[in-house]
Amino acid sequence: xxxxxxxxxxLFGLSAxxxxxxxxxxxxxxxxxxxxxxxxxxxxxxxxxITRGVVVTPGNVTEVASGSVTGGLRPFIFIQDTTVGGQSSxxxxxxxxxxxxxxxxxxxxxxxxxxxxxxxxxxxxxVVGEYNGSNQLSLADANSFSIVSTTTDPVVSDTITVGDxxxxxxxxxxxxxxxxxxxxxTLTDVTVTQVIPFSGNRVSFNxxxxxxxxxxxxxxxxxxxxxxxxxxxxxSPQTQGSFVPPVPGTFYNSISGVVRHDxxxxxxxxxxxxxxxxxxxxxxxIGYAPPYIANFERDPSIPTxxxxxxxxxxxTDFDGSVDSVAFVWSAIDTQSVANFTVAPMTLVTGTTDExxxxxxxxANGTLVRYYxxxxxxxxxxxxxxxxxxxxxxxxxxxxxxxxxxxxxPDIQFTYNSNGASPLNGAEVTVKGIVTASTKIGDLGFLYxxxxxATSWAGIWCVGIGLNTYYRNEEVEVTGFxxxxxxxxxxxxxxxxxxxxxxxxxxxxxxxxxxxxxxNFGWEPxxxxxxxxxxxxxxxxxxxxxxxxxxxxxxxxxxxxxVWSSGRxxxxxxxxxxxxxxxxxxxxxxxxxxxxxxMDVTPIVVDNTMTFDAIEGIxxxxxxxxxxxxxxxxxxxxPSVTLDSxxxxxxxxxxxxxxxxxxxxxxxxxxxxxxxxxxxxxMWTIAxxxxxxxxxxxxxxxxxxxxxxxxxxxxxxRFSGAQGAGTIIFIVQR
Numbered sequence: 001x002x003x004x005x006x007x008x009x010x011l012f013g014l015s016a017x018x019x020x021x022x023x024x025x026x027x028x029x030x031x032x033x034x035x036x037x038x039x040x041x042x043x044x045x046x047x048x049x050i051t052r053g054v055v056v057t058p059g060n061v062t063e064v065a066s067g068s069v070t071g072g073l074r075p076f077i078f079i080q081d082t083t084v085g086g087q088s089s090x091x092x093x094x095x096x097x098x099x100x101x102x103x104x105x106x107x108x109x110x111x112x113x114x115x116x117x118x119x120x121x122x123x124x125x126x127v128v129g130e131y132n133g134s135n136q137l138s139l140a141d142a143n144s145f146s147i148v149s150t151t152t153d154p155v156v157s158d159t160i161t162v163g164d165x166x167x168x169x170x171x172x173x174x175x176x177x178x179x180x181x182x183x184x185x186t187l188t189d190v191t192v193t194q195v196i197p198f199s200g201n202r203v204s205f206n207x208x209x210x211x212x213x214x215x216x217x218x219x220x221x222x223x224x225x226x227x228x229x230x231x232x233x234x235x236s237p238q239t240q241g242s243f244v245p246p247v248p249g250t251f252y253n254s255i256s257g258v259v260r261h262d263x264x265x266x267x268x269x270x271x272x273x274x275x276x277x278x279x280x281x282x283x284x285x286i287g288y289a290p291p292y293i294a295n296f297e298r299d300p301s302i303p304t305x306x307x308x309x310x311x312x313x314x315x316t317d318f319d320g321s322v323d324s325v326a327f328v329w330s331a332i333d334t335q336s337v338a339n340f341t342v343a344p345m346t347l348v349t350g351t352t353d354e355x356x357x358x359x360x361x362x363a364n365g366t367l368v369r370y371y372x373x374x375x376x377x378x379x380x381x382x383x384x385x386x387x388x389x390x391x392x393x394x395x396x397x398x399x400x401x402x403x404x405x406x407x408x409p410d411i412q413f414t415y416n417s418n419g420a421s422p423l424n425g426a427e428v429t430v431k432g433i434v435t436a437s438t439k440i441g442d443l444g445f446l447y448x449x450x451x452x453a454t455s456w457a458g459i460w461c462v463g464i465g466l467n468t469y470y471r472n473e474e475v476e477v478t479g480f481x482x483x484x485x486x487x488x489x490x491x492x493x494x495x496x497x498x499x500x501x502x503x504x505x506x507x508x509x510x511x512x513x514x515x516x517x518x519n520f521g522w523e524p525x526x527x528x529x530x531x532x533x534x535x536x537x538x539x540x541x542x543x544x545x546x547x548x549x550x551x552x553x554x555x556x557x558x559x560x561x562v563w564s565s566g567r568x569x570x571x572x573x574x575x576x577x578x579x580x581x582x583x584x585x586x587x588x589x590x591x592x593x594x595x596x597x598m599d600v601t602p603i604v605v606d607n608t609m610t611f612d613a614i615e616g617i618x619x620x621x622x623x624x625x626x627x628x629x630x631x632x633x634x635x636x637x638p639s640v641t642l643d644s645x646x647x648x649x650x651x652x653x654x655x656x657x658x659x660x661x662x663x664x665x666x667x668x669x670x671x672x673x674x675x676x677x678x679x680x681x682m683w684t685i686a687x688x689x690x691x692x693x694x695x696x697x698x699x700x701x702x703x704x705x706x707x708x709x710x711x712x713x714x715x716x717r718f719s720g721a722q723g724a725g726t727i728i729f730i731v732q733r
Contacts, residue, residue, distance in 0.1 A: 022049040024081035027128055028091035028135055028182065035175045038266035044128040048140050051094075052123050052148070053079025054086030056155050056184050057258060057279045059098065059116035061221045068577060068594060069107040074099050075114050076220070078182055078258045079122060080155050086121070088158040093182030093258065096124055100139040105593055110145045121149040131548060132271050132623070133172070133263025134181060157186040157256050163213040165274035170206075170214050171265035172273040180259045180274070187215075187276065192250040194388040197420065198486060202226065203245045207255070208390070216262075216272050217255060221279035247290045247382040248389050256283040262623065268562050270518065271623055290380035291317045293372055295354075301426040302399060302406045309359040309368075309399075311345075313384065316353050317376040327357040328394070329370035337369075337393045345372070364403040371396045385416070397422055408432055408449065411481055412456040412488055412526065419523045419620070421481050421488045428490070429478040432459065433502035435529040436617050436630050438467040440692040441599070441647040443580045443630040444573055447527055447617050448475060451502045458527030458617070460578075463492030467691065470650035474500040487620050488526065501652050506531035506615050511540065511566025512555040522625045525618045532566050532627055533613040540611045545604075546587040550577060551626060554614060558607040567626035568614065571598055578619065582631035584642050585609070600632065600643050612637040648684060648692050651717065651726065662718055662725050668732035675702045681720020687712065706731050 027044050034040070055077055062076045074097055081092035098113035116122060125144040126137035139145055158180070165177040190207040193214065197203050202225045204218045219225065224243045246252075257278035262271030278284065296313040303309050315322050325345040330337075345355040362368060371394045372384040387394045399422065400410055408430055411423050432448030435458065446466040450457040451474075461477055469475050479492035507525055509516075511532040516522070532540060534556045543560040544553035550572050553565035569579045571586030573596045581596050584603045592598045613636040616629040629635065632642040663676035675683055677700055685694040693709065696702055698718075709731045717726045 022051055023083040024051050024053055024079070024094045024182075025084060025089070025091045027051065027137075028094060028178075030091075030178060032175070035178055038174060040133065040174045040178050040181075040261075040263075040267055041130065042128055042135050045130060046128065048125065048127050049137075050123065050125045051137070052082045052121060053094070054082060054151060054155055055079055055116045055118050055120040055122055056093070057221055058118060059114040061223075061279060064220070068572075069099055069109065071109055075109055077113070077116055077122075078184070079124070080184070082121060086151065086153070087156055088183050088185070090179035091181075093180075093184065095134060095136045095182055095258075095260065096126065096145075097136055097138045098145060100141050100144060102142065105590075107594070108142065110139070110142065112147055113145050116147060119151050119154065120147045121151060122146065123148050129548075132261065132269060133267055134261035155184050157184045159186045159188060161213070162187055162190065162207070162209040162215050163211055165259065166213055166215045168208070168212040168214055170216070170273040172261065172263065172267060174267060177259075177274050178261075181261045182259065184256070184258050185276065186254050186256040188254045190252050190255060191389065192246045192248050192252070193390055194248060195245050195386045197245075198483065203243065205246055206388070207252070212390075216275040217257070218260070218275045218277045220260070220277040223257075223278045223280060223283065244292065246286075247292055248386045249380060249382065250289040251287040253285040253287045255285070270563060288319055288378070288380065289317075290382035291315050291322050291374040291376045293374060293382055293384040296372075296384060298399070301423055302402050302410060302428070303361070304403050305364040305366075305401055306361055308361050311357040311359065311370075311372075312348070313355055313372060314353045315355055315374050320377045322353075323375045323377050325355050326373045327370065328373055329359065329368065331362050331366050331368050333367040333369075337396065340369070340371075340396075362401050364401055366401045367398060368401070369396045369398045406430060407453070408459050409453050409456040411459060411490075412524075414523075419486060419488065419520060419526065420483050423481045424483050424488075425481060427478070427480050427493075429476065430459070430490075431474060431476045431498065433504050434469050434471050434473050434475060435504050436628075437469055437471055437647075438691075439470060439648050441582050441631055441645045442471070443582075443617065443628060445578055447529075448477070449504050449528055451504065454507065455524035455528075458525075458529065460487065460489040460527050460617075460619075461492050461495075462489055465495055466492060469495075469497065470648060470652075472501050472503060473650045473652060474498045474502050485621055486623075497652070499652060501650060504529050508533050508535075509566070509618075510535050511553075512557070512560060512564050514564045517563075517566075517625070522618065523620075526620050526625070528618055529615065530618045530627065531613050531615045532568075540614065542605045542607050542609045545606060549622070550579065550587055550591060551624070552585075552587050552605050554611070567624055568616075568629065569619065569626045570629055571602055572596060579628045580630055582645055583629045583634075584632055585635065585638075585640070600645075603640060603642075608639070610639045611635050646695070648686070651724070661723070662727050664716055664727045664729045668730040669706045670731075670733055671705065671707045673704055673706050673729065675704060675716060675718075676700070677718050677720065679720050681718055681724075684717050684719075685709075686715045686717070 057078045059077050064074045080086050099107050102108045125140045129136045194206040208214045257276040263269040264271045293315050299310045327345045328340045328342050330340040345357045348354040375381050383394050385395045433451050435449050436443035436447040446461040477492045477495040479490040507530045509530050538556045540554045541558040543555040543565045550569050551567045553567050555565040570583035572591040581598045584600045585605050586602045589602045592602045615634040616627045619628050631645040661678050680699045683696045686692050
């Protein structure tokens with residue numbers, strides 16, 4: 001009885017101070033007329049409100065990495081409106097992001113936020129926002145979140161249909177679905193159509209109901225992490241998950257979770273409609289499942305023409321036995337999948353579930369395609385790679401035989417719509433021309449590109465020893481292929497210059513061509529140097545001034561919709577925002593210091609600005625492709641004046657003077673140094689990391705102060721009309 005009195009006391013306190021609060025239901029409510037017109041925007045958007053709700057999802061299981069937040073992640077919870085008893089009800093659920101901006105400008109998480117548990121009653125003071133169509137509260141300040149009470153009455157899910165939310169093409173049905181956004185629901189009698197791995201060791205999957213209506217089952221709360229996943233959230237239960245991915249054809253009696261909105265269709269953007277996010281193992285009730293294929297290995301990953309390829313995997317049927325297993329393949333790149341060679345896979349001696357097959361050696365340059373097929377004793381079928389149940393022909397994996405080593409397109413090229421590399425997890429060595437570097441004035445991250453390819457040609461490099469390379473240098477890198485939130489990159493363990501220079505011409509993309517963008521149409525250009533440009537020589541306009549998280553958009557019209565515009569991300573970088581600090585045009589001046597210190601003065605974009613073109617690296621993240629300009633120079637003929645940026649050029653290929661033409665003394669230096677050359681030119685000073693720390697123009701003799709330089713070794717490089725050369729000097733005190 002005490003629990004009931006306490007709960008209703010909280011509700012009474014809320015009623016007594018009604019003028020101080022806005023209910024979650026009121027925040028979310030959109031009239032039927034607006035929904036019929038595809039307007040699902042909250043009337044409180046942008047306002048600061050106070051509300052209360054019952055916690056549905058634990059605060060310690062969200063897994064959204066963010067280098068701009070102290071601690072490395074943005075935690076989220078979902079809460080249900082206390083004014084309707086804390087239970088599922090139309091418009092009664094909302095997502096809360098547990099981050100506020102401190103007095104010093106840093107993003108912080110209240111200690112109590114990740115401690116919130118289902119049943120806690122919390123009070124939130126926050127700004128009503130929207131991300132990809134989903135309402136979201138973000139904390140107003142350090143005191144904006146508190147646990148005020150608790151109830152042991154669990155939030156009960158509403159049982160709804162997939163058709164209430166989406167149609168067969170995942171298009172959101174806001175007239176019937178918007179009321180469930182943020183709420184805890186249960187879907188019954190659904191079948192898995194496609195499994196979508198991401199981040200290497202987490203998965204999402206698509207389901208359909210009996211009428212073919214489709215939606216994605218997403219993993220915002222670690223419920224679908226594999227056992228190999230290491231959580232970003234230090235407060236997360238490290239053992240949570242150990243999820244066994246379903247196989248297409250798996251039938252679920254029911255799946256429960258909270259609903260998020262990833263807008264598409266008439267509501268704009270290019271998302272996947274409403275999605276459901278389970279947050280506990282009990283939210284999955286499996287009816288039956290086909291054989292499970294796992295632990296696949298191919299050795300070697302990229303063979304030469306004199307190597308056979310060993311295939312090994314394990315196949316298990318959890319509700320019966322495996323009846324047959326086949327390896328289906330072809331070395332003829334024009335052959336249809338229906339005509340692939342079918343061969344039995346055999347059990348490895350001494351095992352009961354490990355199967356093997358050997359692909360004989362093939363000629364250099366051969367494209368080998370293959371898939372694995374298994375059937376259980378009930379006639380249920382499964383494939384690796386997985387085959388959507390509504391797809392007529394199987395998907396396949398592939399590799400190309402390379403005698404002279406693999407090339408970047410071997411890493412990037414894929415037939416899969418999710419863009420995952422066929423070499424994900426493999427150690428590779430590859431060469432490429434530097435298109436963006438870590439040098440002062442540049443993007444701040446290393447990208448290389450195959451000089452001879454026009455698609456699938458770029459790759460992002462992270463890791464060690466990457467700060468010595470200049471644009472246009474050819475480098476060779478060795479590292480592990482990894483998928484980072486949909487972006488393929490190399491985690492480099494070693495690298496070196498080849499001594500050659502190359503040149504990359506930006507690939508021209510029309511940012512207003514929504515047809516080419518749709519269905520991952522820009523995936524072949526990921527990590528490549530590209531140029532947003534109108535094919536009819538029209539100017540580019542800033543069409544969307546602020547799409548959130550630093551994004552704005554450009555198109556051939558100042559009023560073009562989001563789906564007919566190319567995104568640009570600029571002016572910020574941290575461990576999760578990989579854009580330049582040398583680009584002035586940003587969505588908000590706060591980016592001057594929130595995510596790294598900008599090296600130029602920020603200018604907020606507006607829709608009067610025009611450009612002939614914009615160049616940069618094409619990046620993918622948060623379900624969208626976006627251009628990362630490397631510095632101000634990548635804005636071609638802008639209508640606004642931008643600071644000039646100088647990026648150091650490679651010393652490779654320059655005629656070096658004899659040492660006698662250049663002098664630097666005293667060496668070592670304490671507080672000053674004299675630099676001498678036999679003619680006019682430019683001196684640049686760089687540290688041992690290759691980072692430029694100073695530059696000076698000279699007519700032949702120059703005295704500089706070294707008091708601002710830390711003790712250590714430096715490279716002074718002179719470049720002038722008569723030649724170029726370098727001198728190494730030391731600052732010592």
